[in-house]
Amino acid sequence: MNPSQNLPHFSSERALALGRQTLSIEAAAVDALINRINDDFAQAVELILNSHGRVIVSGMGKSGHIARKIAATMASTGTPAYFVHPAEASHGDLGMITRDDVLLALSNSGESEELLRIVPQIKRQGAKLISMTGVATSTLAREADIHLDAGVAQEACPHNLAPTASTTAALALGDALAVALLDARGFSPDDFARSHPGGSLGRRLLTHVRDVMRSGQQVPAVPPETNITDAIIAMSRGGLGLVAITDEQQTILGIFTDGDLRRAFEKRIELQQAAISTIMHSSPRTIGPDRLAVEAVEMMERLRINALLVADTENRLQGALNMHDLFTAKVI
Known part of the structure; x- marks a missing residue:
C-alpha cells in the first residue's frame, strides 16, 4: 500500500x-x-x-x-x-x-x-x-x-x-x-584556517605540499643516461606513475610517466637500447614544498596530469605526489 x-x-x-x-x-x-x-x-x-x-x-x-x-x-x-x-x-x-x-x-x-x-x-x-x-x-x-x-x-x-x-x-x-x-x-584564508582547524576546511587550508608529498627513497629518480627499460622498472617500484630524471646534484632534468610509456610503445621505440633522456619530458612542471596542497590539486586538474614533482627554488628534487596522495590526505 x-x-x-x-x-x-x-x-x-x-x-x-x-x-x-x-x-x-x-x-x-x-x-x-x-x-x-x-x-x-x-x-x-x-x-x-x-x-x-x-x-x-x-x-x-x-x-x-x-x-x-x-x-x-x-x-x-x-x-x-x-x-x-x-x-x-x-x-x-x-x-x-x-x-x-x-x-x-x-x-x-x-x-x-x-x-x-x-x-x-x-x-x-x-x-x-x-x-x-x-x-x-x-x-x-x-x-x-x-x-x-x-x-x-x-x-x-x-x-x-x-x-x-x-x-x-x-x-x-x-x-x-x-x-x-x-x-x-x-x-585572509590563513585566518579562516586558524579558526577552522578541524574538518575538511582545516585540511584544505592548512595542508601544504610538504605534508603530503613522498620523499627520499619513495621517489624514483634515475640519471639521464639510464636506458628506458631500467627507468620503467624504477617507475614501477615507486608506484607514483612517474620517474624523475636528475643529475648528480639532484637537479631535475626531466620526467617520464605512464603516459609517456604508452606513447613509446605506440611509436615502437627500442626500449632496451635508447636512454631515458631521449624520450623524457624536459623541464617538467613542478611545485614548491611550501605551496598549499590545494594549489597542487588545481595545477594537476588544469594541466590534466595525475602527479607532480616537488622542487626547491634551485629546481632540485624534493619529492613527488599524485592524486591518490591528495585523496588520502583528504585534501580533495
Whole structure:
C-alpha cells in the first residue's frame, strides 16, 4: 500500500508547486534586500569595526535561531561575537554585556517584549544597538542607533504566518554584514584556517605540499643516461606513475610517466637500447614544498596530469605526489 494513501490531503503536484513557490518567494525576499543596502548598512559595519568590545547577537524564537547562526558566522570570520538569549539576559546574562559592546537585536515585528525589556539597560551601560527588523517604524527600530531593514512582502507559508521568508532574509542580511566585516578587517584564508582547524576546511587550508608529498627513497629518480627499460622498472617500484630524471646534484632534468610509456610503445621505440633522456619530458612542471596542497590539486586538474614533482627554488628534487596522495590526505 502506498503510504500517501493514508494522507487524504496529500497531493504530489501540490507539494511540488508549494516547494517551488516557497523557493521563489524566499529568493524574491533576499533579492529585495539588495536595494536596501544603503548608508545604514555601511554605518553598521563601521560601528562594529570601531567598537572595542564584541558583537552580542540576540533574538527570540525563530529570530533567535537566526541570531545564533549570525553570531557563529561572525566569530568564525574575524569579528568576536556571541549569542545571548534575551530572556536569560533579564535574569543575569545582561552582566555579560559591556559599554564597549554592540548589540545586534533581531525581531521581525520589532516588538519582541524580551528584547525591548533589555534595551534601556543596554542604553544605560553605553553599549550601541543595531536592530534588524521587518518593520522600520517598530519600537525596536526607533530605539536603535542603526536600523537594518529586513522586511519581506510575504511569508512563504501558505497562511502567511510561519516565519519563512522573513528568517531567510534576516539570515542573508546577517551574512552580508559578516562578509563586509570580514573584508574590512582583511581577514585572509590563513585566518579562516586558524579558526577552522578541524574538518575538511582545516585540511584544505592548512595542508601544504610538504605534508603530503613522498620523499627520499619513495621517489624514483634515475640519471639521464639510464636506458628506458631500467627507468620503467624504477617507475614501477615507486608506484607514483612517474620517474624523475636528475643529475648528480639532484637537479631535475626531466620526467617520464605512464603516459609517456604508452606513447613509446605506440611509436615502437627500442626500449632496451635508447636512454631515458631521449624520450623524457624536459623541464617538467613542478611545485614548491611550501605551496598549499590545494594549489597542487588545481595545477594537476588544469594541466590534466595525475602527479607532480616537488622542487626547491634551485629546481632540485624534493619529492613527488599524485592524486591518490591528495585523496588520502583528504585534501580533495
